[in-house]
Amino acid sequence: MTQEAYREMWENLNLDIAAHDGLLGVLGKFYGDIYMSQKGRLQGMEYLDFVLSEVHGLRIKELQDAKAQGRKIIGTFCVFVPEELALAVDAVQVGLCAGADAGKEAAETLVPRNTCALIKSFIGFKLARLCPYTESCDLIVGETTCDGKKKAYEAFAEHAPMYVMEVPQTKTESARALWKAEVLRYMARLEELTGRKVTAEKLAEAIKTVNARRRALQRLNRLRAAVPAPISGRDVLLINQVSFYDDPIRFTASINTLCDQLEERIKAGDGVAPKDAPRVMLSGCPMAVPNWKLPYVIESSGAVIVGEESCIGTRNTRDLTDESGQTLEEMIDALCERYMKIDCACFTPNAERLDNVETMAKDLKVDGVIQYALMFCQPYAHEGIKVEKRLTAGGVPSMSLETDYSMEDIEQLKTRVEAFLETVK
Template sequence: NDQYAAMWEKLNLDLEAHDALLEVLGKFYNDIYLSQEKRLRGMEYLDFVLAEIHGLRIKELKEAKENGQKIIGTFCIFVPEELTLAANAIQVGLCAGAEAGKEKAEKLIPRNTCALIKSFIGFKLARLCPFTESCDLIIGETTCDGKKKAYEVFSQYVPMYIMEVPQQKYLSDRELWKNEVLKYKNKLEHITKNKITPDKLKKAIKIVNEKRKALQRLNKLRKAIPTPISGRDVLLINQISFYDDPLRFTKKINELCNELEEKIKKQEGIVSQDTPRILLSGCPMAVPNWKLPYIIESSGAIIVGEESCIGTRNTRDLVDESAETLDEMIDAIVDRYLKIDCACFTPNLERIEHIISLAKELKIDGVIHYNLLFCQPYAHESIKIENILREKNIPILSIETDYSMEDVEQLKTRVEAFIEMI
């Protein structure tokens, strides 16, 4: 860490608290990830990226900034990375998955706010996140009430721009969304001083599509029985997809997929054939929120799919590449992003259809619905999903939790009982 201390200091991090955070993160990673048996060769890259999460990648961002590139931070998969890349900027996800700076955050936002929001505010106030500190602009969105009101406070600390995401999907909502996408394009052009041309946008669409295709390929390979990779590892891959260089990341994930194909040919699973298969569904899980996946996979089950923004909700749909003019490309982007079945929409009937089709496709034995405490949209949907899945005889367990470790034993008991039952 010594080699990066000067860089972190320049970013105004609290060095002592940051060191302590990295130490806990390292230990946590060791217990949850490195201790796994039959570790895949291709995961070495991901282990390296995670080990360097606040080091090498931040150094790369710093060098990019020195070369005139802008860094754009996001909290939601509605922000079109295609446009960001076409403006020669770099997009990084800023959602945080640990309980740092909670007390400070609770002085600015209500205590009954979800842990994800408390965490990104807490990380800022406690000066712990080098990604936030590297950003030239941070994009918020009007999704859940918790986020959109928290951005009002957050904008006192960081340069923010808010995109309005509609809450329905009618023609008038599409118009509103198209307008927002165009406004974001203008904003990017203004801060980067780069014009987004059809050529640049075409290339950017391809880059992001290729990233999503690699993740789709990975998800398809998990259909195999026995499955070749742990759910924890795929969660980590999805998390890293939000801040790694997209070209390098895509190449590495495709290499990992080659390795998985070999394993599948030899019937070499990560677990035995009769291990119960779980679909995880619900709120996003940001780094280092690995608590529930670890509990599930150390209770004798295996996660084979994530119906989540840090999962298939972000990778399922591609942007149509046949568009030629700038306006056609913008339309293709608008349509692709409006397919996102976030619980903030009403109604949001596509989501349950996706859960049911994933359940079939991945041959799962049960669904675990994960809800962050105080997240209203997903809590409402969990009741609806429970009822529909029960009617279809698909076992489901709904979990509500936050980032604290206090409920680990209690969760373990519930998850074990569920796994025994399915």
């Protein structure tokens, strides 16, 4: 990370330069330990390494350039915010900083201590002036997917340009009508913000762009079913994480190139781990950059992660938007339908998630599922109990871990993961 070149930009974004330098230093070392230490990585991963090394540099520069051209930057924390609409008004949609302990003490003046690490982190990053994404945003779009986020956005709104979409909590017809109204309300807000209209032509193009990214990630996920696993779980997690930050067209092309290489590797029978390495699937809460602790613990214990059932994983890529709509109205309906397929723990009931977890575990021929919950995340903690029952009934071994972003429990996690891996093989 060539910090000097970006100093002026970061100063203009009002970052705390000294603290931010420290953060990049830690992040760079952490990335080196967890990623660069891996053997047998594909050439295609070099692109991801580059993107991540420039995640606070070149990508932020691109956002500033887009702003200079009159384009708006939309920040989000959730897969419910339809990127298609942002693209249709020529805006750029990006994820915001959230995967590390930063500004925790300051965050706890705005939200309770018993709040999940992800929420405290996005507030902390903002209050500590450490996130160039948050500082670049013209609008930050929240949603009502959990009590923690819903209420935290109220506090966050005192410090950032917030807009909140109501995600319903059931999938009844009336709840779907509410969601459609929210999509239309958001579309109007975007049109107002950008001075551009969402047309059928622009939206059709945006739907194709986002679907193409989903198809590339679906392809990647299918290739992981091979034995031996052709790519590490750490690397796929990184890919999924980068998908929230990078330009969607460039990213899609890069992932398809990587998939070509994966196909070669599979044809040659090569793997990133031995044929008999335990195959593990992760399920549960999202893991934002640089939350790589648990994947590192699992893969450095001799297993390979072959699937991520999470918002930064299949929950974001499993369903495509129907592309057959001709009119704007038909496209909006297709969008609404696609987003209402998300099996988020915010819904009651959410039985489809149990089916999806079980199907995925079987398709990927996993030896076990590790459920990951951020401490104080109530929705996934509740569903964790059900997922475990379903997997047990289906003969799939599973274990549940609860953690946060600190490094204090890493040895404890390692002990538990190793004990689990011994039982599954």
